[in-house]
Amino acid sequence: xxxxxxxxxxxxxxxxxxxxxxxxxxxxxxxxxxxxxxxxxxxxxxxxxxxxxxxxxxxxxxxxxxxxxxxxxxxxxxxxxxxxxxxxxxxxxxxxxxxxxxxxxxxxxxxxxxxxxxxxxxxxxxxxxxxxxxxxxxxxxxxxxxxxxxxxxxxxxxxxxxxxxxxxxxxxxxxxxxxxxxxxxxxxxxxxxxxxxxxxxxxxxxxxxxxxxxxxxxxxxxxxxxxxxxxxxxxxxxxxxxxxxxxxxxxxxxxxxxxxxxxxxxxxxxxxxxxxxxxxxxxxxxxxxxxxxxxxxxxxxxxxxxxxxxxxxxxxxxxxxxxxxxxxxxxxxxxxxxxxxxxxxxxxxxxxxxxxxxxxxxxxxxxxxxxxxxx
Amino acid sequence: xxxxxxxxxxxxxxxxxxxxxxxxxxxxxxxxxxxxxxxxxxxxxxxxxxxxxxxxxxxxxxxxxxxxxxxxxxxxxxxxxxxxxxxxxxxxxxxxxxxxxxxxxxxxxxxxxxxxxxxxxxxxxxxxxxxxxxxxxxxxxxxxxxxxxxxxxxxxxxxxxxxxxxxxxxxxxxxxxxxxxxxxxxxxxxxxxxxxxxxxxxxxxxxxxxxxxxxxxxxxxxxxxxxxxxxxxxxxxxxxxxxxxxxxxxxxxxxxxxxxxxxxxxxxxxxxxxxxxxxxxxxxxxxxxxxxxxxxxxxxxxxxxxxxxxxxxxxxxxxxxxxxxxxxxxxxxxxxxxxxxxxxxxxxxxxxxxxxxxxxxxxxxxxxxxxxxxxxxxxxxxxx
Numbered sequence: 126x127x128x129x130x131x132x133x134x135x136x137x138x139x140x141x142x143x144x145x146x147x148x149x150x151x152x153x154x155x156x157x158x159x160x161x162x163x164x165x166x167x168x169x170x171x172x173x174x175x176x177x178x179x180x181x182x183x184x185x186x187x188x189x190x191x192x193x194x195x196x197x198x199x200x201x202x203x204x205x206x207x208x209x210x211x212x213x214x215x216x217x218x219x220x221x222x223x224x225x226x227x228x229x230x231x232x233x234x235x236x237x238x239x240x241x242x243x244x245x246x247x248x249x250x251x252x253x254x255x256x257x258x259x260x261x262x263x264x265x266x267x268x269x270x271x272x273x274x275x276x277x278x279x280x281x282x283x284x285x286x287x288x289x290x291x292x293x294x295x296x297x298x299x300x301x302x303x304x305x306x307x308x309x310x311x312x313x314x315x316x317x318x319x320x321x322x323x324x325x326x327x328x329x330x331x332x333x334x335x336x337x338x339x340x341x342x343x344x345x346x347x348x349x350x351x352x353x354x355x356x357x358x359x360x361x362x363x364x365x366x367x368x369x370x371x372x373x374x375x376x377x378x379x380x381x382x383x384x385x386x387x388x389x390x391x392x393x394x395x396x397x398x399x400x401x402x403x404x405x406x407x408x409x410x411x412x413x414x415x416x417x418x419x420x421x422x423x424x425x426x427x428x429x430x431x432x433x434x435x436x437x438x439x440x441x442x443x444x445x446x447x448x449x450x451x452x453x454x455x456x457x458x459x460x461x462x463x464x465x466x467x468x469x470x471x472x473x474x475x476x477x478x479x480x481x482x483x484x485x486x487x488x489x490x491x492x493x494x495x496x497x498x499x500x
Numbered sequence: 501x502x503x504x505x506x507x508x509x510x511x512x513x514x515x516x517x518x519x520x521x522x523x524x525x526x527x528x529x530x531x532x533x534x535x536x537x538x539x540x541x542x543x544x545x546x547x548x549x550x551x552x553x554x555x556x557x558x559x560x561x562x563x564x565x566x567x568x569x570x571x572x573x574x575x576x577x578x579x580x581x582x583x584x585x586x587x588x589x590x591x592x593x594x595x596x597x598x599x600x601x602x603x604x605x606x607x608x609x610x611x612x613x614x615x616x617x618x619x620x621x622x623x624x625x626x627x628x629x630x631x632x633x634x635x636x637x638x639x640x641x642x643x644x645x646x647x648x649x650x651x652x653x654x655x656x657x658x659x660x661x662x663x664x665x666x667x668x669x670x671x672x673x674x675x676x677x678x679x680x681x682x683x684x685x686x687x688x689x690x691x692x693x694x695x696x697x698x699x700x701x702x703x704x705x706x707x708x709x710x711x712x713x714x715x716x717x718x719x720x721x722x723x724x725x726x727x728x729x730x731x732x733x734x735x736x737x738x739x740x741x742x743x744x745x746x747x748x749x750x751x752x753x754x755x756x757x758x759x760x761x762x763x764x765x766x767x768x769x770x771x772x773x774x775x776x777x778x779x780x781x782x783x784x785x786x787x788x789x790x791x792x793x794x795x796x797x798x799x800x801x802x803x804x805x806x807x808x809x810x811x812x813x814x815x816x817x818x819x820x821x822x823x824x825x826x827x828x829x830x831x832x833x834x835x836x837x838x839x840x841x842x843x844x845x846x847x848x849x850x851x852x853x854x855x856x857x858x859x860x861x862x863x864x865x866x867x868x869x870x871x872x873x874x875x876x877x878x879x880x881x882x883x884x
Contacts, residue, residue, distance in 0.1 A: 129541070129542075131542065133534070133537060133540065133542070136533075136534040136536075136537045136543075137532065137533060137534035137537070137742065138532075139532045140528050140529065140532050144528075145525070145528045145529060148528060148746075149521065149525070152516045152521055152524075152709060153515075153516060153521070155507050155513070155514075155515040155516075156507075156509075156512075156513060156821070157509070157512035157513035157704075159512070160509055160512045160513075160821070160823055161823075162509065162820075162821040162822070162823070163505065163818075163819075163821065164505075164507055164509065164821040165509075165512070165821070193572075194571070194572035194576070194711065194741060195741045195742055195744075196741070196742075197729060197730075197731040197732065197740045197741035197742070198572070198729055198741055200731070201728075201729045201730060201731070201740070219731070220731055220732050220733075221730060221731025221732060221740055221741075224730030224731050224740065225729075225730045225731070227730065228726075228727075228730055317742075319534075319742060319744075324528060324744060324746060324747075325534075325742055325743065325744035325745065325746065325747070326572065326711050326712060326742075326743070326744025326746075326747045327711065327744075341579075341728065341729070342572075342575055342576050342579045342605075343579060343605060343608035343609050343611070343612055344575040344578070344579070344603070344604050344605025344606075344608050344609070345575065345603075345604045345605060346604070353575050353579075353604075353605055353608065354572060354573045354574075354575030354576055354605070355513065355573060355575070355702075355704060355710050355711075356710060356711070357572065357573075357709070357710045357711020357712070357747070358710050358711070359709055359710065359711070360709075360710070360711045360744070360747070361711075423539075426539045426540070427539075430539070430540055430541070435539075435540035435541065435542055436540075437537060437539050437540070438539065
C-alpha cells in the first residue's frame, strides 16, 4: 500500500518536527518550574516563553493565558468556574461543553442554530431575558464537524447587553482562521495544543482581566492560582512552538482552501445529489462535511481506510459510538443525511495528489453504491 | 572541584530517564493519532499505547489494569478523588478525614469540600511526622466517607503506616485514599494488601514526563466517584479529554523501570544517603533530622541547622539545587506548615533544607553538596 493519507486533522494534527525537537529538549531539562533554584528557573523560562507565543496566537495579554491539560479541561474550567447563574450553550457545541454544563449546578439553556448552522440571535436574546442573570453564553468559534464559523463578536455584544459573559471554544479555529481575543469581545476563550500540531495533553484558558475563574483543580497555586499542579513543561513548551508555527500556517490556508474547493467541486459535478454541509456560512478552509446519500458514514470510512485514506464520520471522541451527529441534527438535517456524512479535514501536510486520491476514492464508492441506490 | 552544580531536589521533580524519552518519541512522530479515533489505524496505534501503559502502571501496585485512569497529574488525581467522593457520597456521609501535613493540593481540595458544607477533620501528626492510629480511629464516625493519608511526605520523607490505616478503614467501612506521588515506584505498594481504595500517582516524580499521572480506583459500586471533568466519555467516563499517548506511554515505561529496579535502587540510595548524613553531621554536629529517623523514603533528607540563618545558608550554597520546602510553595515566603506541624520552632524551620537524591545522583554530587554546605556553615561560625 502507498503512504497513508491522513485527512483527520480536526481529530488531531500530526505533530510538527520543531515541536518534537522542543519537547525532547524540554524533557531533558531538569527542574520543577516552581522551584526557586537555577534548575527550577530554567524550566520556568520554558513555560513563560510558551505563554508569550500562545498569547500571540490568541491575540491576548500574556498574563491572561492559563495552561491546563487540554481543550476539554479548559471548557470544563470555564463553564463550571465562571460563577454564572445560568448557562446558555449553542446546540452545536463540542460534547464537553454540554457535559460540563450539566455539572455546573445552574440551569442550562440550549440555543438553537439555523439551517446554516449559525446561532439564532433572536432566540439567544429571548433566553438571556429569561435565564437567571448573570448568564454565561458558550458558543464555539469554529465547529469541529462542519468548520462553520460563528459570528462571535455579535454574540458577545448581545451577551454583554444583558450583563452576561461569553465563552468561545476556539479549539478548532486556532491555526485555521486568525483569532483576536480582544476583537472577538469574548470573556473566555479556550485552546488545545494537539489541534495545532503540538503535543496532546496541553491546552489553554484565556480570560479577560475582569472575568472570574474559580479553579477546577486546587492545590499548590500554580498558574496564578487558576490551575494547580506541576506544569506539563515539555508539553507547554511544545504548544508554544506549535502556536507560533500555526500562525505562520494561516498563510497556507488559501492553498488548503483551494484543495477543499476542488474536492467539493469535483464530487458535486460527478454526483448532483451530494450534500455539502455549511456552504452558506463562513467555514474554516480545511474542513468539508459531505453526505453521500444512501451510503452510511461508517461504510464510507471503511472504504477510504481500505484505500489508505484516514478520515472520520463524526468527531473523534464519539466515533466508535454509532449515533447521529448532534451538530447536523441541530441544523435540521434528517437522520438519513446525517448518517451518510463524513468529515474530511485537511492540513499543512496535505498535497494535491492526496486530494486526487480522495476524489478518486469518493467517486469510485459513489459509482459502486450511491449511484445504484439513487437511480 | 570539578562540579559547578548538583541537582538534589528529587522530591520537587526528577530528570527524565532517557529510556522513558525513547518510549515516548514514537507517539510524537509517526504514531501521532488521536487515541479516541476508533475508525482508523492512527487511532488504534495510539489507543494501544494507553492499554500497554495501563498494564505497566497497574503492575507496580498489583492492581488490575482496568482500575487505572490516566489524567494530568497527582494534583488532578487528588482533586478528583476528594471532591468526587464527597460529591458522590457526601449526602449520607458528609465527613472527610485527612492530615495537616498532606500536600497542598489535598488540603486545598479538602477546603473546597469544607466550603461546600462538608465536615473536614485534619489529624495532627507526632514529632516524627506520623499520624496516631488511635486518634484516627477516634476521628472516624458513622458519617465518615473517606480517610486520605499520603504514603510518603513530600517535605520530610516519612512513610505513613498505610496497611494499618487501610485495615482501620476497612473495619469501619470507610474509603481510603492515599496520595502516593512520592512513594509510587519507590517503595513496595500493594493496593489489595494495604486496603487502598484510591491511589494518586505522578509521572514526573518517577523519572517520567510532567503533565501526566494516574489514579488507581478500586473497582466496585462502593468506590464510585463523581467525575470532575466532563466531555467525550474517555477513560470510562471518569475523566474526559483527549489522552496524550506520548505522556501516558512515558508514565508506563517509567513505572516499569521503577518496578524492575526498585530493590537495587533502594540499596544504592541507602549507601549514598548514609554518606550524606554522616558527612553533614561532621560539619554540623547539632544538626536535626526532621521526621522519623527510619520510617522514611531513603531518597529524602530534611535537616535543620539550629542557630544558622536560613536565608544566608540558602544563598551560600548556590549551585546546589535543593529546596527549603515543597516546590510549589517555594515562591511563597514563610516557614513550612509541615515543619510547623511536627513541632519545629520557626527558627529551626527557617534553617532547614530538603535534600533529595535519586537515580542519577553520583558520589561526586554528594561530595559537592557536602563541601558546599560545610563552607556555608563555616561562614556562619559553625553549627555545634
